[in-house]
Amino acid sequence: xKKIIPLFIxxxxxxxxxxxxxxxxxxxxxxxxxxxxxxFKKAKSMTFTFNAKRDTFPTSSRSWNWxxxxxxxxxxxxxxxxxxRRDTVQSAAxxxxxxxxxxxxxxxxxxxxxxxxxxxxxTQKDNVMAPIGKKSSTMxxxxxxxxxxxxxxxxxDLYIGKDYMVTEWVYRSKGVAKPSLNTRWENTVKNEGIKTxxxxxxxxxxxxxxxxxxxxxx
Numbered sequence: 415x416k417k418i419i420p421l422f423i424x425x426x427x428x429x430x431x432x433x434x435x436x437x438x439x440x441x442x443x444x445x446x447x448x449x450x451x452x453x454f455k456k457a458k459s460m461t462f463t464f465n466a467k468r469d470t471f472p473t474s475s476r477s478w479n480w481x482x483x484x485x486x487x488x489x490x491x492x493x494x495x496x497x498x499r500r501d502t503v504q505s506a507a508x509x510x511x512x513x514x515x516x517x518x519x520x521x522x523x524x525x526x527x528x529x530x531x532x533x534x535x536x537t538q539k540d541n542v543m544a545p546i547g548k549k550s551s552t553m554x555x556x557x558x559x560x561x562x563x564x565x566x567x568x569x570x571d572l573y574i575g576k577d578y579m580v581t582e583w584v585y586r587s588k589g590v591a592k593p594s595l596n597t598r599w600e601n602t603v604k605n606e607g608i609k610t611x612x613x614x615x616x617x618x619x620x621x622x623x624x625x626x627x628x629x630x631x632x
Contacts, residue, residue, distance in 0.1 A: 438536030438554045441574070442528040445554065448578035449525040453607035453632065458483045462628045464518035469620050477627065478515060487515050513564050521623055522610050524570070525580065528554070533562040544573040545596055546582050546617045551575065557589055580611065597623065605630040 463477040479488040488497040489511055496511050503512045520527060528536065535557050542553040551573040560567045571584035584596040599611035601624075608630050614623040 436538045436540075438538035438556075439529075441538045441552065441554050441578075442536050442556075444578045445572070445574060445580065446525050446529045449610070450604075450608040451526050451529065454523070454526055454630075456632050457606065457608065457630050459631045460629065462518075462522060463626045464521065465624050465626060467622045467624070476514065476518065478518060480515075480519070487512075489515065516564060521614065522612075522625055522628070524572075524583070528556055528572075531558075533559040542573070544582055545584065545593075546598055547573070549575075549581070551581065579609075595621070597621070603628060606632050 459482055460480045461478065463475055465473050465475045467473045475491070477490040479490075481487070485500045486497065487500055488495065496508075498508055498511065500512060500515075503509055528534075537555040537557070539553045539555070541550050543549070544551045554572045554574055555569060556572070557569045558566060565587075567588045569586040569589040571586070572580050573582045573584075575581050579602065580599045582596060582598045585594045586592070587594045595616065597614040597616050599614060601613040602609050602611050605628060610625070610628055612625040612628060616622065
């Protein structure tokens with residue numbers, strides 16, 4: 415089930431009727447495998463810090479300790495530390511924290527969500543020009559339904575190289591054709607067999623998401 419919030423998220427300038435479409439499930443599986451899906455399914459815990467930088471504003475950060483086995487999450491910011499179980503989220507305050515967690519880990523682990531999430535359709539288009547890198551790529555579009563998650567109906571376009579690694583991606587709020595934001599995928603690191611991009615800058619450099627302290631235990 416898709417749960418990603420459009421706070422620091424992603425833009426496409428590619429027309430959606432210009433290329434032949436095919437089912438994208440097989441491609442999504444290859445991408446997820448390239449990033450280490452089998453290893454991720456065995457992971458017991460994960461820690462990472464999500465950082466957002468926009469224009470001249472100070473960088474905002476929040477750190478996460480995710481006990482995957484027990485479904486327990488701890489968020490640490492300069493102002494607070496909150497620990498909760500994800501399967502018992504009920505209050506508005508906890509939903510707000512959980513929304514931040516979902517947003518942050520979707521940035522880090524989106525290749526896995528393309529095959530693990532329910533309520534989305536996957537479409538593949540070949541020989542599409544990537545909007546930032548201007549290279550011919552395979553585009554995988556992930557369109558979520560209008561029911562599930564914190565922001566139903568959103569769509570994401572992933573531009574994929576021959577090695578099945580994502581080079582850049584696009585966010586389209588509510589699935590509309592007009593792009594909202596796109597960033598590169600850079601600085602891929604490997605932890606316990608799991609690969610994650612850790613730097614997501616916009617083309618003009620005025621916006622950037624980046625991760626520090628990424629660690630996985632299996």
